[in-house]
Amino acid sequence: MQDMNRRDFMRLLGATGAVSGLTAMGIPTAVLAKASGKVIVVGGGFGGATCAQYLKRWGPDIDVTLVEREAKYVTCPFSNVVLAGDMTIDQITHSYDGLKAKGIKVVNDEVTGADVGAKKVTLKGGDTLSADMLVLSPGVKFIYGRVENDDKVEQSMPHAWKAGPQTALLRKQIMAMKDGGTVLILPPPKPFRCPPGPYERASLIANYLKNNKPKSKIIIVDSNESHSKQKAFHAAWQHVYGMGEGKMIQWVKETEGGKIEKLDPSTMTVTKEFGDEFKGDVINFIPYQKAAELVHSAGLTNKDGWCDVHQNTFESKVAKGVYVLGDACVAGAMPKSGHSANSQAKNCAAAIVTKLAGQEMPTPTYANTCYSLISPDFGISVAAVYGFKEGSIKKLASGVTPPYPKEKNRFYKNEAKYAKGWYKSITMDMFG
Ligand SMILES: Cc1cc2nc3c(=O)[nH]c(=O)nc-3n(C[C@H](O)[C@H](O)[C@H](O)COP(=O)(O)OP(=O)(O)OC[C@H]3O[C@@H](n4cnc5c(N)ncnc54)[C@H](O)[C@@H]3O)c2cc1C
Structure with a gap:
């Protein structure tokens, strides 16, 4: 990995966007336009919606069908902002009309089984659809039985790790909490969807509490001993809210008492491995995660519950002509994020279009940026560029926001603005 100054890094990041485009891959669009065939994409989220769009953009004659179980997509990105009351669910809900207008067939149904040999879903x-190739981007499922009672607390200790009704429920509980109450946030062990997500959540709930219930506090009872953007988060918490025991945000890492062992919804208590107990007025338990059910039942997962793929094309290592991307797959050094899924989807679309056009797929490059809001006008971020080397995706260069106060206040304010710009442009890329 190479450390770079911000300007050089942003230049490289910009260049990566370009090489994700097929023209910069050195293949004339006229050649790609010859591609034809039938592709079914399952899952209309960050991976699937993007892949469907780019398949159609680069191969207008490809017959693209997107199957998605929900009528509309609610993004997890910015759902922490909804939780804190600064946006509404409607503002993070997107329809598939934009995809339909581009000639993509959108089927609002659930895939109950995939025959990966026959490329049928x-x-x-009741219908069965078949194609030349399948793309699966179904996201994650929660797995239970790792913590006592973890399958019984969805209503009493909402996860809000799938945006929608769970987000509304957790928000309602935070709103109803008395001033002086305690919110517990319980991140699962890695790997999980959106590594910085629980810590952004703590920040934005803290912002609500600071303005409305200032005697309250948040304890993050972690099942990990370190977390994403740790230095930047902790410095920002110290500055904006106060951090440590008795302050607004306290972080208890895994090595202080071990993993979480038991949840007791009747007493709202959480017990750690070596006996420490935490009581919460509101408890946000985020369950352990694996690839979504569909890829398990299709026989595409490895012993850890994720899908092994050829990381230059995202073609499954166990089923030819079947591609798995986004959170469900193992993507080398890339984190499980919406931006990663979007970047992987473009490379996967490129791999399919080049194959259908009888061309060689050039060596891909990928990018990820994860913004986190500490408050509505204080942001931090991590950005990285990745390449495909020796059979897997490796990090080539990255940059994290310098911990406060290494930069001027304006810098952190701008990061918050960029976060909002990022959301606008990526959702436009997916659904526009
Ligand atoms: C609180 C939170 C905040 C986050 N913030 C950010 C952020 O700021 N930036 C960022 O980059 N990422 C963020 N993420 C992560 C991001 O949401 C995921 O990494 C991303 O959604 C993964 O995309 P995906 O395509 O793999 O899965 P998803 O986006 O989950 O899409 C999967 C889709 O498949 C559908 N589906 C599943 N199974 C079936 C089936 N059998 N039949 C039909 N349809 C099916 C689902 O309904 C879903 O719409 C956040 C996550 C959380 C929880």
Whole structure:
């Protein structure tokens, strides 16, 4: 990995966006336009919606069908802002009309089974669809039985790790909490969707509490001993809210008492491995995660519950012509994020279009940026560029926001603005 100054890094990041485009891959669009065939994409989230869009953009004659179980997509990015009351669920809800207008067939149904050999999917509604290639980007599922009672607390200790009704429920509980109450946030062990997500959540709940219930506090009872953007988060917490025991945000790492062992919704208590107990007025338990059910039942997962793929094309290592991307796959050094899924989806679309056009897929490059809001006008971020080397995705260069107060206040304010710009442009890329 190479450390770079911000200007050089942003230049490289910009260049990566360009090499994700097929023209910069050195293949004329006229050649790609010859691509034809039938592709079914399952999952209309960050990976699937992007892949469907780019398949159609680069191969207008490709027959692209997107199957998605929900009528509309609610993004997890910015759902922490909804939780804190600064945006509404409607503002993070997107329709598939933009994809339909581009000639993508959107089927609102659930895939109940995939025959990866025959490239067929069976729908809950009774239909069977078949294609030349399948792209699966179904996200994650929660797995239970790792913590006592973890399967019984969805209503009493909402995860809000799938945006929608769970976000609304957790928000309602935070709103109803008395001033002086305690919110516990319980991140699962890595790997999980959105590594900085629990810590952004703590920040934005703290912002609500600071303005409305200033005697309250948040304890992050972690199942990890370190976390994403740790130095930047901790410095910002110290500055904006106060951090440590008795302050607004306290972080208890895994090595202080071990992993979480038991949840007791009747007493709202959390017990750690070596006996420490934490009581919360509101408890946000984020369950352990694995790739979504569909890829398990299709036989595409490894012993850890994720999908092994050829990391230059995202073609499954166990089923030819079947591609798995986004959170469900193992993507080398890339984190499980919406931006990663978007970047992988473009490379996967490129791999499919070049294959259907009888061309060689050039060596890909990928990018990820994860913004986190500490408050609505204080942001931090991590950005990285990745390449495909010796069979897997490796980090080539990265940059993290310098911990406060290494930069001027304006810098952190701008990061918050960029976060909002990022959201606008990536959702436009997916759904526009
Ligand atoms: C609180 C929170 C905050 C986050 N913030 C950020 C952020 O700021 N930046 C960022 O980059 N990432 C963020 N993420 C992570 C991001 O949401 C995920 O990494 C991203 O959604 C992964 O994309 P995906 O395509 O793999 O899965 P998803 O986006 O989850 O899409 C999967 C889709 O498949 C559908 N599906 C699943 N199974 C089936 C089936 N059998 N039949 C039909 N449809 C099916 C689902 O309904 C879903 O729409 C955040 C996550 C959380 C929880």
